[in-house]
Amino acid sequence: MASSPKEPRGWKELPLxxxxxxxxxxxKTGDWRALRPVIDHNKCTKCFTCWIYCPEMAVIWDGExxxxxxxxxxxxxxxxxxxxxxxxxxxxxxxE
Amino acid sequence: MAVxxxxxxxxxxxxxxxxxxxxxxxxYAVKQSxxxxxxxxxxxxQTIIVERFSEFVANGExxxxxxxxxxxxxxxxxxxxxxxxxxxAFTATAANGLALMWEILYIAASLRLPIVLAVVNRxxxxxxxxxxxxxxxxGMRDSGWVQLFVENSQEAYDTTIQAFKIAEDxxxxxxxxxxxxxxxxxxxxxxxRMLPDEVVHEFLGGYRKVYKTYVDYLGKEVELKxxxxxxxxxxxxxxxxxxxxxxxxxxxxxxxxxxxxxxxxEKWYELSGRRYGDGILVPYQTEDADxxxxxxxSTAGTVRYVVKKLREKGYKVGMVRIRxxxxxxxxxxxxxxxxxxxxxxxxxxxxxxxYGPSFLEINTALYDLKEKPLLVNYIYGLxxxxxxxxxxxxxxxxxxxxxKTGEVKEKIRxxxxxx
Numbered sequence: 001m002a003s004s005p006k007e008p009r010g011w012k013e014l015p016l017x018x019x020x021x022x023x024x025x026x027x028k029t030g031d032w033r034a035l036r037p038v039i040d041h042n043k044c045t046k047c048f049t050c051w052i053y054c055p056e057m058a059v060i061w062d063g064e065x066x067x068x069x070x071x072x073x074x075x076x077x078x079x080x081x082x083x084x085x086x087x088x089x090x091x092x093x094x095x096e
Numbered sequence: 097m098a099v100x101x102x103x104x105x106x107x108x109x110x111x112x113x114x115x116x117x118x119x120x121x122x123x124y125a126v127k128q129s130x131x132x133x134x135x136x137x138x139x140x141x142q143t144i145i146v147e148r149f150s151e152f153v154a155n156g157e158x159x160x161x162x163x164x165x166x167x168x169x170x171x172x173x174x175x176x177x178x179x180x181x182x183x184x185a186f187t188a189t190a191a192n193g194l195a196l197m198w199e200i201l202y203i204a205a206s207l208r209l210p211i212v213l214a215v216v217n218r219x220x221x222x223x224x225x226x227x228x229x230x231x232x233x234x235g236m237r238d239s240g241w242v243q244l245f246v247e248n249s250q251e252a253y254d255t256t257i258q259a260f261k262i263a264e265d266x267x268x269x270x271x272x273x274x275x276x277x278x279x280x281x282x283x284x285x286x287x288x289r290m291l292p293d294e295v296v297h298e299f300l301g302g303y304r305k306v307y308k309t310y311v312d313y314l315g316k317e318v319e320l321k322x323x324x325x326x327x328x329x330x331x332x333x334x335x336x337x338x339x340x341x342x343x344x345x346x347x348x349x350x351x352x353x354x355x356x357x358x359x360x361x362e363k364w365y366e367l368s369g370r371r372y373g374d375g376i377l378v379p380y381q382t383e384d385a386d387x388x389x390x391x392x393x394s395t396a397g398t399v400r401y402v403v404k405k406l407r408e409k410g411y412k413v414g415m416v417r418i419r420x421x422x423x424x425x426x427x428x429x430x431x432x433x434x435x436x437x438x439x440x441x442x443x444x445x446x447x448x449x450x451y452g453p454s455f456l457e458i459n460t461a462l463y464d465l466k467e468k469p470l471l472v473n474y475i476y477g478l479x480x481x482x483x484x485x486x487x488x489x490x491x492x493x494x495x496x497x498x499x500k501t502g503e504v505k506e507k508i509r510x511x512x513x514x515x
Contacts, residue, residue: 004312008337008338009338009341010341011341011342011345014338014341014342014345015309015310015311016208016269016307016309016345017206017207017269017320017330017345018207018331018334018342018345019309019311019320019329020332021311021313022312022313023313024329024332
């Protein structure tokens, strides 16, 4: 295949056996989310509990504060549930 | 054809003559087919296949990894795993065992794994019955497998080897089920001619060659198998965005099956001197027939005998055995049946609330004809009920009467049942 086919691909341009043609990194699963975790950085003690518990590895430490990678966060709410200081709130995606 | 043959034709006297039953014929075929993994669970009337095969393993006569699993669900799952890792895999089952495999059958087909499965046709419970009918096979007809039905043990041997060739053909890459009638074939001794090992090896092209495909993220063509050096994911989540497209691949693959089955049938003929019609349909005395009966499996032998007898009395009757049931050969069967006045469709299975499975297909095949033959469905032989020549003759007489009157009183008839 010289040039990349147009997305989304038609069946004639897909590999057999329902083989994924992209790495899972390229599938942004964040759009499954109904509730979005929002961190209150004034309350956050940087204890890394959310970082440990996140099943999607969507909590990112940037060297200064905790961040959520919304490309992959599915909004399960485990981080908010586990946060010992209640610094994470689950906000409906429909609200701003 | 004056094409130079790479593999020499093996004359019958050079073939190995064995007195075996249908199950053993399949076991020997698997023994010669360089199968890497056999995972199986015993169920009557299939048991002899894996029993014999486990002896070959115990005696060190094959290199095969034999996995004695705890259920048929696991048997098919282990075959899926083995085939996904690039192995040539085989299993065998019947009836309720096949029903337990059901969900994995679909997975094997959609992951395009060329597994071969011998189905020794047996009635489904309840009540429990170990004898032959085709209701087990008909339960898997929509699973995406290729389904071949054989008439005798010789054909069971031949077809099992052919099945690997068909399944692994790059145009196909689908699992293949070889159906043989329980007890009528599985437990009946028959003289079977087998080819020498090396001839079978050469026919199959040695061990399984794994199909190669281009993978974007690896930027190269790799073997379609589980390999840590070239990691691939088999069967991950696939939703409304791509599932439909992936199903189209199975639709396409099925289109190539008839040509491959025909080719393999001819190649086998060059090698062994045996072929089964064109590989798809096996017609007998159909050309000028007013009445044609269609049939699957071992009953074809009895029907052929009755056709011969009735022909001697001057009745214009014929039969066609359907060897390839999935994909169904619509065009081919239309060509064979179109000149007849009445078609009797024999089904050794029934879809409750509907008709026999092959009756539905044949109706579909004939719909486009301007002048359609009349059709009658004969459900027969459920639970191993015998279909002797006099019963088949009775059916032909009914059909000849319909040919005369042009009137079908009952579209579905139950042949050989007591009222």
